Amino acid sequence: xxxxxxxxxxxxxxxxxxxxxxxxxxxxxxxxxxxxxxxxxxxxxxxxxxxxxxxxxxxxxxxxxxxxxxxxxxxxxxxxxxxxxxxxxxxxxxxxxxxxxxxxxxxxxxxxxxxxxxxxxxxxxxxxxxxxxxxxxxxxxxxxxxxxxxxxxxxxxxxxxxxxxxxxxxxxxxxxxxxxxxxxxxxxxxxxxxxxxxxxxxxxxxxxxxxxxxxxxxxxxxxxxxxxxxxxxxxxxxxxxxxxxxxxxxxxxxxxxxxxxxxxxxxxxxxxxxxxxxxxxxxxxxxxxxxxxxxxxxxxxxxxxxxxxxxxxxxxxxxxxxxxxxxxxxxxxxxxxxxxxxxxxxxxxxxxxxxxxxxxxxxxxxxxxxxxxxxxxxxxxxxxxxxxxxxxxxxxxxxxxxxxxxxxxxxxxxxxxxxxxxxxxxxxxxxxxxxxxxxxxxxxxxxxxxxxxxxxxxxxxxxxxxxxxxxxxxxxxxxxxxxxxxxxxxxxxxxxxxxxxxxxxxxxxxxxxxxxxxxxxxxxxxxxxx
Numbered sequence: 001x002x003x004x005x006x007x008x009x010x011x012x013x014x015x016x017x018x019x020x021x022x023x024x025x026x027x028x029x030x031x032x033x034x035x036x037x038x039x040x041x042x043x044x045x046x047x048x049x050x051x052x053x054x055x056x057x058x059x060x061x062x063x064x065x066x067x068x069x070x071x072x073x074x075x076x077x078x079x080x081x082x083x084x085x086x087x088x089x090x091x092x093x094x095x096x097x098x099x100x101x102x103x104x105x106x107x108x109x110x111x112x113x114x115x116x117x118x119x120x121x122x123x124x125x126x127x128x129x130x131x132x133x134x135x136x137x138x139x140x141x142x143x144x145x146x147x148x149x150x151x152x153x154x155x156x157x158x159x160x161x162x163x164x165x166x167x168x169x170x171x172x173x174x175x176x177x178x179x180x181x182x183x184x185x186x187x188x189x190x191x192x193x194x195x196x197x198x199x200x201x202x203x204x205x206x207x208x209x210x211x212x213x214x215x216x217x218x219x220x221x222x223x224x225x226x227x228x229x230x231x232x233x234x235x236x237x238x239x240x241x242x243x244x245x246x247x248x249x250x251x252x253x254x255x256x257x258x259x260x261x262x263x264x265x266x267x268x269x270x271x272x273x274x275x276x277x278x279x280x281x282x283x284x285x286x287x288x289x290x291x292x293x294x295x296x297x298x299x300x301x302x303x304x305x306x307x308x309x310x311x312x313x314x315x316x317x318x319x320x321x322x323x324x325x326x327x328x329x330x331x332x333x334x335x336x337x338x339x340x341x342x343x344x345x346x347x348x349x350x351x352x353x354x355x356x357x358x359x360x361x362x363x364x365x366x367x368x369x370x371x372x373x374x375x376x377x378x379x380x381x382x383x384x385x386x387x388x389x390x391x392x393x394x395x396x397x398x399x400x401x402x403x404x405x406x407x408x409x410x411x412x413x414x415x416x417x418x419x420x421x422x423x424x425x426x427x428x429x430x431x432x433x434x435x436x437x438x439x440x441x442x443x444x445x446x447x448x449x450x451x452x453x454x455x456x457x458x459x460x461x462x463x464x465x466x467x468x469x470x471x472x473x474x475x476x477x478x479x480x481x482x483x484x485x486x487x488x489x490x491x492x493x494x495x496x497x498x499x500x501x502x503x504x505x506x507x508x509x510x511x512x513x514x515x516x517x518x519x520x521x522x523x524x525x526x527x528x529x530x
Contacts, residue, residue, distance in 0.1 A: 001209035002107045004129075005035035008183040008196045008203070010168035011135065013047025016059075020045055020066035023081065024073045026203055031077055033205050036107045041166040042082030042118045043135040049172040071095060078105050080116060082133050087116050102127065112208075115157075120146065122153050129208060130154070130161040137170075137177035138231045139525050140224060151190035160211040161186040167199055169238040174519045174529040176388075178235040191216035199234045225405045228398065228523060235521040236390050237268045245387070247362030249275045251353050252295060254288025254435075255425060257367040257391060259295050259416045260399055263406045264390065265365070266415075271300040275360055278305045279348045281312060283428045285436050291419050298415040304356075308347045315343050341429035345382030354385075363387035366518045370395050371443060373517065373528055374452040375502050376510030383427075384517050392520040393527045395453060396425070396445040444488050448502065450480035455506060456526045462503050469495055 007026040011019050023040055030038035045063045046053065053059040067083055071090045078091035089097040089105075097103035102125045105112045115123060116131040132150065136142075146163075154161040167181040178199075185194040185206055193214035196202045206214075240246070248265045252258040266274050276299075278292040289305070296303035316335050324331045335343075353364040366386030368378050373392050378384035391399060403416045426433040426440035433439050454460040454477070468474040469492070475482045489495040514528050522530065 001207055002036035002105070002112065003034050003205050003207050004162060005030035005033065005038040005203055005205045006162060006164050006183045006185070006194075006196060007038055007040050008164060008167060008181045008201060009040065009044075010201050011041065011044060011047050011166045011170075011179075012168060013049050013170040014051075014053055014059075015047070016045045016063045016066050019047070020070060023070055023079075027070075027073050027077060027079060029203055030205070033203070035077060035205050037078040037080065037105065038203075039131055039133065039162060039164045040079070040081035041135050041164050042133045043084070044081040044166070045083045047170055048135040048137075048166075049170040049177070051172075078107070080131060080133065082118055082135065085118070087118060087133065089116070101125075120149055124156070127157065127159060129159050129211075130157055132161065132163045134163065134165040135179070136165055137522060138180045138227070140227060140523055142525070143180070143182055143227065147184070147192070150184070150186055151192075153190075154186040154188060155190040158188050160188060160208065162206075167201060169235055169242070171519070172530070174517075175522050175527055176235055176239055176519055177522050178231045178238075180231065180234075185211060187212045187214065187216075192219060193217060198230065225398075225401045228394070228402060229405055229410070231523055232264065232390055232402075232521055233268060236264065236388070239388060239521075240268065243387075245363050247273045247275065247357075247360050249277060249353055249357045249360065249362055249364040250367070251348055251364070251383075252276045252278055252292045253284075253428065254278075254291040254295075254420060254423070256396075256399055256403055256416075256420055256423075257369055259420045260403050260406065261365055261367045261391060262295060262299060262301065263403075263411070263415055266299045266301055267406075267410060272302070273362075274299070274301040275356060275362070276301045276303045277353060277356060278303075279308050279352055280305065281307070281309045281344055281428075283344075283430055283433065285428070285434065287419075287423070287436055288426075288428060291417050291423070294417045295415070295420065298413075298417065306352050308344060308352070311347055311351065312340070312343050315347065316340060337430060341427075342379045342382065344429050345379035345427075347382075349379075349382045349385045365390070366392070368392050368517070369399050370528075371445060371449050371452050373514060374456065374510065375443075375505040376513040377441070377443060378513065378517070380513055380516055384513060386518045389518045389520045392517070393523040395449045396443075397449050444484075447480050447484045447488055450478040451499075451502070452506070454478040455503070457524075462499050465499055466496065 074090045075093055080089050086099050089103055101117055101123055102115050105114055113127040115125050115127040119134055150161055162185050164183045165181050166179045168179050170177050180198040182198050183196040184192055187193050194206050250262050276296045280289055319333050319335050357364040364386050366389035368389050369391055372378050403421055407414050407416055424435050424440035426435045468477045474485050
């Protein structure tokens with residue numbers, strides 16, 4: 001009976017030499033452990049997201065040349081891996097199969113029928129064991145669904161199933177995908193009997209004849225928030241290393257989003273490499289300034305207060321004093337309260353945070369969440385700026401869950417002050433957003449989080465929401481707490497005006513803003529920028 005090795009490796013997109021050399025190292029390691037077969041992920045040579053390289057002949061020829069070198073390294077072992085959209089099987093320095101999903105392997109004089117698929121594909125051929133190779137990015141909830149699918153396939157086939165996935169990060173356009181690996185061995189009853197730790201590069205071997213005799217593993221009952229934290233931590237840490245950045249500047253407001261970002265980056269880089277900046281204007285209360293100071297103290301980060309009121313007033317005065325001329329007719333600008341809010345946001349990011357980042361030799365973050373990104377509740381070149389937006393694929397309720405998780409599970413103490421978790425979310429850009437008076441953002445997150453999620457994840461439109469309203473089932477259909485509609489909207493006119501306002505922003509200016517915001521870490525099935 002063959003001994004089979006699972007090679008869970010990091011694949012770097014666009015680096016065939018690096019990937020192929022690592023494959024050949026793993027092949028030698030598998031041989032040293034007595035393996036007859038070694039299995040690698042899909043897209044193992046070039047990576048999954050290779051952009052324009054997919055049509056560059058020189059790059060593709062280079063990939064094919066490395067495939068030939070892998071074939072040469074396959075003496076006394078069978079090697080299975082994915083290249084482009086193909087499954088490649090080599091053994092004893094010769095090509096056994098290309099593209100075929102069902103093939104034969106001869107090991108120690110015995111012939112084994114093997115089925116190999118890419119992704120979650122499945123065929124019903126009668127075989128001795130099944131292989132599934134993948135290059136599948138992390139998505140919230142998909143790991144459990146995939147386990148259930150592969151378990152069912154193993155039971156249906158009455159034979160073991162071996163799943164091998166990659167780790168690492170790869171970028172496509174403006175989004176960054178994390179690959180968790182999670183390579184797994186299922187017995188004929190669909191039970192998991194062996195696996196490789198997520199986000200770890202490793203090789204494990206298993207004897208085919210032992211798979212059905214091995215005890216089923218007791219799997220950790222991970223909560224969704226465990227997966228979210230692991231994916232964000234891994235993705236941000238790998239991205240920082242990839243771009244050679246070790247210092248990060250974060251504007252902290254006393255609010256939940258910036259607090260979670262500060263705790264996350266502190267855990268990744270260490271407090272000595274994090275610069276927290278509080279930038280108050282006349283609208284920032286002593287409450288949020290105190291919470292910002294407490295957060296910095298709890299984390300032990302570098303901390304500074306840089307007030308913006310004087311510079312904002314100078315900008316406003318310069319605008320109001322400037323005369324525009326057309327046909328010899330003068331015109332003065334009127335600076336509205338709304339424009340003054342934008343000036344504050346831009347002064348913080350484009351002036352202060354960008355300058356501090358340059359001074360320390362680092363970068364500054366964008367702290368937006370998915371609700372804000374959905375309707376463009378951010379100022380271009382202001383709080384919508386930064387090198388990365390790690391939290392932009394998380395709804396506000398997930399941000400709160402992450403804050404509690406960081407306190408309880410990661411730091412095991414209250415680094416994010418409870419006051420930040422409890423305070424009303426507010427941009428504090430005007431007197432209408434005074435947190436001490438309970439005034440905050442126009443977004444009512446317990447309701448709007450779920451409304452916007454219905455737009456994105458369920459494909460619902462205003463007409464659907466209005467029909468739910470007339471039937472009295474809005475909360476049931478979008479998943480928010482019952483009673484919120486009556487709490488926030490006293491009349492149908494108010495409800496309709498709110499719905500219209502956010503839908504028009506979502507499909508209007510917010511679409512333009514999303515194109516200009518920083519890259520995000522993909523966590524969900526419906527991430528912006530894909």
